[in-house]
Amino acid sequence: MLGNQRERLPDVGSLLVVGSGKGGVGKSTVSVNLAVALARAGASVGLLDCDVYGPSVPMMLGVRKRAASSGFRAMLPLAEAKNLAPEKKIPPLTRYGVRVMSAGFFIGEEQAVAASSDMLGLLIRQLLYSVDWGRLDYVILDLPPGNGEPQQTLCREMALDGAILVTTPQDIARIDTAKALAMFQNADVPVLGVVQNMDGLLCPHCGERIEIYPHSKEVRTRLDQVPVLGSLPLDPMAARWSDEGVPVAISMAETPFGQAFCTLAREVLARQQTRNSSNE
Numbered sequence: 001m002l003g004n005q006r007e008r009l010p011d012v013g014s015l016l017v018v019g020s021g022k023g024g025v026g027k028s029t030v031s032v033n034l035a036v037a038l039a040r041a042g043a044s045v046g047l048l049d050c051d052v053y054g055p056s057v058p059m060m061l062g063v064r065k066r067a068a069s070s071g072f073r074a075m076l077p078l079a080e081a082k083n084l085a086p087e088k089k090i091p092p093l094t095r096y097g098v099r100v101m102s103a104g105f106f107i108g109e110e111q112a113v114a115a116s117s118d119m120l121g122l123l124i125r126q127l128l129y130s131v132d133w134g135r136l137d138y139v140i141l142d143l144p145p146g147n148g149e150p151q152q153t154l155c156r157e158m159a160l161d162g163a164i165l166v167t168t169p170q171d172i173a174r175i176d177t178a179k180a181l182a183m184f185q186n187a188d189v190p191v192l193g194v195v196q197n198m199d200g201l202l203c204p205h206c207g208e209r210i211e212i213y214p215h216s217k218e219v220r221t222r223l224d225q226v227p228v229l230g231s232l233p234l235d236p237m238a239a240r241w242s243d244e245g246v247p248v249a250i251s252m253a254e255t256p257f258g259q260a261f262c263t264l265a266r267e268v269l270a271r272q273q274t275r276n277s278s279n280e
């Protein structure tokens with residue numbers, strides 16, 4: 001089996017990816033809040049921001065680096081990949097009970113990264129092995145958009161235990177999400193389900209539901225067969241809290257929006273438990 005030759009992170013129960021072929025659909029929002037919700041449900045969780053060109057996790061968790069670094073090499077002083085001595089590993093930051101790492105911790109907020117895109121797979125794989133995660137139930141990888149790097153390297157070289165897709169309702173996003181789905185399925189990565197984000201807006205004045213993006217009528221057979229893990233409305237408060245660096249799983253915990261992440265975390269826990277027991 002292909003999957004058996006892939007590498008597992010030592011002491012990590014499940015390595016999950018959150019992805020979509022489409023940009024801006026809410027992958028980082030889902031990654032951050034799923035991680036926080038899993039931690040609140042009692043799991044030990046790590047979160048790796050795999051977006052080197054546009055890392056969002058630092059801002060979403062209120063750990064910002066405004067000053068530019070003196071070079072991209074500052075990002076990865078440790079390039080010996082998996083057999084790094086423990087004392088050389090990078091300690092993650094802990095936010096809201098989640099151990100977090102991002103290229104954005106090393107690169108200034110408005111600094112451009114000079115690495116070519118084909119280096120990204122190597123970089124993220126090294127970063128994954130360079131962090132002192134400790135013993136964790138889950139590490140969640142927040143992927144950048146598209147099907148290029150680091151997705152290709154991760155799918156090829158790492159044993160990924162589950163993929164969560166994020167899409168918005170309209171076909172232009174679903175087309176790209178279907179591509180990401182095909183990429184994971186072709187690589188034998190189990191797809192746990194899809195989160196439908198920005199699915200309507202409740203008018204704050206009259207409460208009427210407004211469809212911002214039209215629900216696609218196109219049949220996308222493979223995508224339509226994937227379980228829906230949750231549906232999130234578009235909520236301006238969610239974007240505001242993200243910019244403030246407080247995850248909605250905390251700041252809006254009592255609202256339906258915040259609760260949706262508790263439900264998502266429960267779904268993920270249940271699916272992983274089912275998978276683990278069927279693999280025993």
Ligand SMILES: Nc1ncnc2c1ncn2[C@@H]1O[C@H](COP(=O)(O)OP(=O)(O)OP(=O)(O)O)[C@@H](O)[C@H]1O
Nearest residue numbers: 023024025026027028029145233234235238239242
């Ligand atoms: N349901 C929502 N309601 C309101 N704002 C949202 C919602 N989901 C995401 N956002 C906001 O939309 C923006 C894009 O979200 P996010 O960064 O999570 O998307 P992404 O898919 O990770 O983007 P990228 O492709 O750049 O990585 C952010 O400002 C985020 O706060």
Ligand SMILES: [Mg+2]
Nearest residue numbers: 027028051056
């Ligand atoms: Mg993102």
